[in-house]
Amino acid sequence: MKTIYADNAATTAMSDAAIRAMMPYLKEVYGNPSSLHTAGQTAKEALERARADIGGCLNADPREIYFTSGGSESDNQAIRSCAENGAVKGKKHIITTAFEHHAVLHTVKKLEKEGFEATYLGVGADGFVTAEQVKNAIRPDTALVTVMYANNEVGTIQPIREIGAVCRQAGVVFHTDAVQAVGHIPVDVKADNIDMLSLSAHKFHGPKGAGALYCRRGLPLKTFIEGGAQERGRRAGTENIGGICAMAEALKEACAGMKENTARLTALRDKIIDGLLKIPHSRLNGGRENRLPANVNMCFEGIEGEGLLLHLDARGICASSGSACTSGSLDPSHVLLALGLPHEIAHGSLRISLSEYNTEEDADAIIKAVPEVVKLLRDMSPVWDELEKGQRKHLIK
Amino acid sequence: MALYSEKVMDHFTNPRNVGKIEDADGIGEVGNAKCGDIMKIYLKIENDVITDVKFNTFGCGSAIASSSMATEMIKGKPLSQALELTNKAVAEALDGLPAHKMHCSVLAEEAIRSAIKDYYDRRGIAYDKSQFPEPHGEEEHNFEED
Ligand SMILES: Cc1ncc(COP(=O)(O)O)c(C=O)c1O
Ligand SMILES: [Zn+2]
Numbered sequence: 001m002k003t004i005y006a007d008n009a010a011t012t013a014m015s016d017a018a019i020r021a022m023m024p025y026l027k028e029v030y031g032n033p034s035s036l037h038t039a040g041q042t043a044k045e046a047l048e049r050a051r052a053d054i055g056g057c058l059n060a061d062p063r064e065i066y067f068t069s070g071g072s073e074s075d076n077q078a079i080r081s082c083a084e085n086g087a088v089k090g091k092k093h094i095i096t097t098a099f100e101h102h103a104v105l106h107t108v109k110k111l112e113k114e115g116f117e118a119t120y121l122g123v124g125a126d127g128f129v130t131a132e133q134v135k136n137a138i139r140p141d142t143a144l145v146t147v148m149y150a151n152n153e154v155g156t157i158q159p160i161r162e163i164g165a166v167c168r169q170a171g172v173v174f175h176t177d178a179v180q181a182v183g184h185i186p187v188d189v190k191a192d193n194i195d196m197l198s199l200s201a202h203k204f205h206g207p208k209g210a211g212a213l214y215c216r217r218g219l220p221l222k223t224f225i226e227g228g229a230q231e232r233g234r235r236a237g238t239e240n241i242g243g244i245c246a247m248a249e250a251l252k253e254a255c256a257g258m259k260e261n262t263a264r265l266t267a268l269r270d271k272i273i274d275g276l277l278k279i280p281h282s283r284l285n286g287g288r289e290n291r292l293p294a295n296v297n298m299c300f301e302g303i304e305g306e307g308l309l310l311h312l313d314a315r316g317i318c319a320s321s322g323s324a325c326t327s328g329s330l331d332p333s334h335v336l337l338a339l340g341l342p343h344e345i346a347h348g349s350l351r352i353s354l355s356e357y358n359t360e361e362d363a364d365a366i367i368k369a370v371p372e373v374v375k376l377l378r379d380m381s382p383v384w385d386e387l388e389k390g391q392r393k394h395l396i397k
Numbered sequence: 398m399a400l401y402s403e404k405v406m407d408h409f410t411n412p413r414n415v416g417k418i419e420d421a422d423g424i425g426e427v428g429n430a431k432c433g434d435i436m437k438i439y440l441k442i443e444n445d446v447i448t449d450v451k452f453n454t455f456g457c458g459s460a461i462a463s464s465s466m467a468t469e470m471i472k473g474k475p476l477s478q479a480l481e482l483t484n485k486a487v488a489e490a491l492d493g494l495p496a497h498k499m500h501c502s503v504l505a506e507e508a509i510r511s512a513i514k515d516y517y518d519r520r521g522i523a524y525d526k527s528q529f530p531e532p533h534g535e536e537e538h539n540f541e542e543d
Contacts, residue, residue: 302455381453
């Protein structure tokens with residue numbers, strides 16, 4: 001049985017070019033970039049080339065790129081750094097949204113426990129915040145605004161440029177978690193008025209455990225991993241040189257192919273959405289406009305998501321769900337709840353996230369399998385039974 | 398998926414005793430859709446013996462597999478024996494469940510108990526109330542929070 005991997009928002013396969021870019025640094029060029037000898041300096045040159053390449057893809061200066069272990073670390077460092085810098089000036093207020101990734105939300109929650117105040121902006125039924133909301137939330141003591149570029153579950157792309165402009169005007173630092181955006185949609189830190197940005201290689205066919213933090217020149221960045229002078233003293237530790245070179249290669253490749261991939265993936269995505277919306281009592285989560293080209297997120301009334309995933313897996317399809325039982329917690333996805341979905345509905349969610357490696361046949365197989373599995377689960381669901389008998393009210397038309 | 402044992406996957410993929418019994422002698426329903434698991438069990442009872450049992454479940458793989466296994470374990474058994482079925486026994490029969498999935502097997506035990514109680518109530522049969530504690534329902538889920 002062929003595996004159809006449709007969970008690319010969780011992680012992606014590395015591209016051949018990225019693997020090729022990584023190989024020399026595992027065996028031939030193994031020097032430490034901090035060493036003076038040729039072996040070290042060759043690695044150092046590769047490191048700086050990667051920095052320039054990544055800066056180039058974001059319209060940033062190479063000196064504004066700091067390598068980290070991934071999206072979570074970048075988010076943690078950006079937010080904590082701004083919080084600490086703000087606190088010195090008596091600014092202890094942070095603005096974010098209700099549906100950020102936990103790398104952001106848990107960091108902000110922790111800062112709240114440490115005496116900061118946080119505003120969690122609502123994201124509306126379609127999964128968008130507005131610049132107006134941000135503007136209204138900014139206070140004289142606001143140290144940071146952090147709003148994700150695109151949401152990892154429902155794929156909605158936020159009005160980052162407008163939010164950035166509002167922050168610039170108010171003189172507040174603006175960070176964006178662009179982990180789901182970079183390599184998938186155009187990101188330009190200058191045009192988008194971004195002060196700090198997090199990215200992660202494994203979301204665009206790069207390796208796991210490599211990421212970067214963009215920090216605009218002139219903005220002070222605090223160090224949290226103490227040690228050597230790597231990353232100009234902002235992040236100690238011998239560089240993951242192979243991972244970094246592979247990340248740069250993957251990003252260049254993603255940016256070069258972006259236009260073409262976007263057109264093809266958007267068509268595949270819409271085909272899947274339209275195909276699955278034919279299932280009675282189903283809905284698309286998150287607006288269709290300003291949505292990541294590869295993201296499908298839907299709910300099917302009367303069923304629970306984990307069962308859906310297991311049956312799809314048995315048919316060779318890898319997807320994900322925001323149900324409580326898959327997250328291992330009591331509540332279904334905080335993202336779906338932030339969109340205002342009732343718990344009953346949020347449990348029955350399915351996320352399909354494509355990549356350029358998916359084919360038309362994959363889409364067809366998904367459109368065939370999901371309705372079968374939904375029916376199978378509905379046929380044994382007491383909730384569906386009650387809905388059908390009119391003993392329970394349909395929450396999805 | 399290696400999350401579950403082969404036994405769990407077998408009962409999840411080919412659940413035994415799925416369905417409803419229109420003229421059931423006892424029906425038990427526990428859990429709620431809000432917290433993500435509902436189990437409904439239908440019993441046919443003759444001379445204090447469970448002659449048929451069917452279930453409907455809204456829930457995860459573990460919930461569906463537990464329902465299937467639990468119904469297998471009580472089919473053809475006297476009520477007294479069915480009342481002794483514990484969630485631990487169901488989980489063991491499934492070759493174990495991940496720790497954070499144990500609550501799903503609790504629902505199977507509770508649904509059976511609740512169906513038997515329904516049968517006693519319908520027939521006006523006297524019973525020891527302590528044998529039927531209130532199903533834990535939502536609060537039960539609290540213990541799984543880390
Ligand atoms: C929006 C978002 N932020 C942060 C992360 C964390 O990235 P990483 O896995 O590289 O730590 C992810 C991925 O899981 C994500 O989707
Ligand atoms: Zn469960």
